[in-house]
Amino acid sequence: MVDYKKIGLKIGIEIHQRLATKTKLFCNCSTEISDEEKSIFEFSRKLRPTASETGEVDNAAMQEFLKEKEFIYYSYPNCCSIETDSKFPNELNKEALLISLQLAKMLRMRVPDSLQIMRKIVIDGSNTTGYQRTSLVGKGDKNSYIETNFGKVHIQDLNLEEESATKIKEKENRIYYRLDRLGIPLIELSCHPDIWHPEQAKEFASKIGLLLRSLNVKRGIGTIRQDVNISVKKGSRIEIKGFQELKKLDKLIKNEVKRQLDLILVKEKLKNKSINLTEIEVTKLFKSSKCKILKGKEKILCLKLKGLSGLFKNSCGEIILGKEIANYAKIFGIGGIIHSDEDLKKYNFDLKEIYSLKKEIGAKERDLFLLITGENCGNAMNLIKKRILHLNKGIPEETRFAEDVLTRYARELPGAARMYPETDLPKIDLNEYLDKIELPETLEEKSAKFLKLGLSKDLAKQISKSKELKLFEEFLKYKVEPKLIADLILNKKRALERKGIKIEKKDLEFVLKNLEKEKIVKKAIEEVLINKNIKGFEKIPRIKLKKITVNYAKKYGEKAMGEIMKKYGKRVDSEEVIKLLNQ
Structure with a gap:
């Protein structure tokens, strides 16, 4: 059992929530995303970093540039020339601004006198401009916090920014994006690193998520996500991007903690050892190789790590260090690396090839070597060398991608050099x-x-958290029992949809109107929803029902109730039948 206090665990969370405004943040295009696959048109672009107002170039942006990627963009009906970066942006969406100010007030944050829109350099292709527009709306203070079972978590900043484009796929040196999501208003809420336990992080994110649902926000998969910053004693800050599954947040943190603790152990093992690296091009040795990964490649590089055989077998969280290092090469479009700490037989090498390789690089029994090939293997090798040389120093600050509950290297941690003022829009x-x-x-x-209103505690809680909340509140205009409306939306509608029966808003309204006019009874709801009409399920008028109860009472005596419900159950109210039988 890990003692999180003892290891000095610190966690900060950034929560990104998409807003349900009618239009995007800087244009009049709709925020509704369709399922349309076919785009109106497409275009390509290459992005490069620029210097900030301090004259510096952000390291993370430069690393993205070195990947030499080309970006392909698909435009859809809710896109315009602002998304393609061929027109100046409109003024900031005031509806989105008011929603973000509501949240600032709810969290007791300080609001600045004026809002300055900034440009945040982003050249991973997720924005056609090469930057994301963002603005500070609120600053937290000692009164801005969320109470958890593990203590207070103080709110740091609240920003209003534009959503990124949707990544569709990546193929070779090309990345493909949809532009229909680009520009949708997005709230970014961050907290101070007050969180010291994985369960506390989960509780905090959950409470913020519920608070956000009080506002006009979008619901559904991908509309809310978390970036998690994690560090331990003797470690460094690691930023994990784009985690969406709140239920697994604690597992993600536990795995990242294990990874960092394992890397600290590696550092201790290398404490009194120097790391000597030798890089050699060995392309000629594998021209006729039986190894499919290397055969016929234009360039193959080898790196020798003197006296470090067995290093890559060390644990690194849920994987081994060799795989962790290989992930650094993947950001340049390279599948991985081959190294001598693994079973080389699986690559179908000839024994003579390995012998010739060791001779070429001067490798001895205690030396470790790795091989890498690919179009951008030079840049990949430089990054791998940089990472290996840091192993005896500890954990480097970096940004990592979330992959289920594990992570892999994404890029260097961005710095202050990525921000500069937006020149096209006023304060x-x-x-x-x-x-x-x-x-x-x-x-x-x-x-x-x-x-x-008469709902049970569970039903009231359930409908409050449901994405059908607005629909329920709208339907309260009907003179029908509120608990019946909640049951209709949460249970009956869902049950029929699970059976493949499509239920639209108009179908629900049809049922409620007929219930309000007392044309049908509760037991007929499901049949009316399925058939979309009340024919055969009309409520029996009281005069006619009275005659039925009299006749059935004479014929069946005490069994009259059961017989009536057996024949007319979906057309009569059971309470009304009991009253008539007791007269």
């Missing part, structure tokens, strides 16, 4: 907006209100 005076902010009901307040 916005926020004082005129502060008086317009009305705080929405929280989900807890809504749940309490629904309890008073």
Whole structure:
């Protein structure tokens, strides 16, 4: 069992939530994303880093540039010339601004007098401009926090920014993106590194997620995600990008903690050892190789690690160090590496090839070597050497991608050099907006209100957290029991959809109108939803029902109730039948 206090675990979380505004942040295009596969047109672009206002170039941006990627963009109906970066942006979406200011007020954050839109350099292709527009809306203070079972977690910053394009696929040196998501308003909320336990991180993210649902935000897969910053004693800050599965957040953190602790152990093992590297091109040795990975390749590089045989067998979280190092090559489009700490027989090498290789590089029994090939193997080798040389120093600060509950290297950690002011848009005076902010009901307040309407505690909580909440609140206009409306939306609708029966809003309204007019009874709801009409399920009028109860009482006596329900069950109200039988 890991003692998280003892190892000095520190966690900070950035939560990104897409807003449900009508239009995008800097244009009038719709924020609705269709399932349309066919694009209107496509174009390609290459991006390069620029210097910030300090004159520096961000290291992370430069590393992306060295990948030499070409970006292919697909445009859709909800895209315009602003997404293609061929027109100046419109003024910032005021609806999105008010939503972000609502959140700032809910979290007791300080709001600046004016809003300065900034450009954040991003050249991974996720924005056609080479930067993302972002603006600081709120700063946290001692009163801005979320209470958890492990202690307070203080809020740091609240930013309003534009959503990135959707990555479709990556093929060779090309990355393909959809532009329909680009520019949708996005809230970025960060906390201080007050979190010291994986379960606390999960609790904090969950509570923020529920708070965000009180606002006009989008729901569904991909509309909310977390970036997680993690460090331990003797380690460094690691940023994990784009994690979406809240239920697995604690597992992701535990795995990353294990990875960092294992790397600290590697550092201790190398404490009194120098790392001597020798790089040699060995292409000629494998021209006729039986190894499919190397045969006929234009360039093959070898790296010798003097006296470090067995190094790559060390654990590195849930994988071995050799695979961890190989992941650094993958960012340049290279599948991996071959190294002498693994079973070389699986690559179908000839024994003479290995002998010739060792002779060429001067490798001895205690030496470790690795091979790499590919179009960009030179840049990949430089990064691998840099990472290996850092092994006896500890854990380098870096950004990593989340892959389920594991991570892999993405790029260097961005610095302050990636930001500079937006020159195409003016500052916005926020004082005129502060008086317009009305705080929405929280989900807890809504749940309490629904309890008073007659819903059970579980049903009130369930509908409050449901993405059908707005629909439920809209349907309260019908003079039908609220708990019946909640059951209709949460249970009956879902049950039929699981059977493949499509239920639309108009179908639900049809049922509610007929219930309100007392044309059908509760037991007929499912059949009316399926058939889309009430024919055969009309409620029997009271006069006619009275005659039926009299006749059945004479004929069946005490069994009258059962017989009536058997024949007319979906057309009569059982309580009404009981009353008539007891007269």
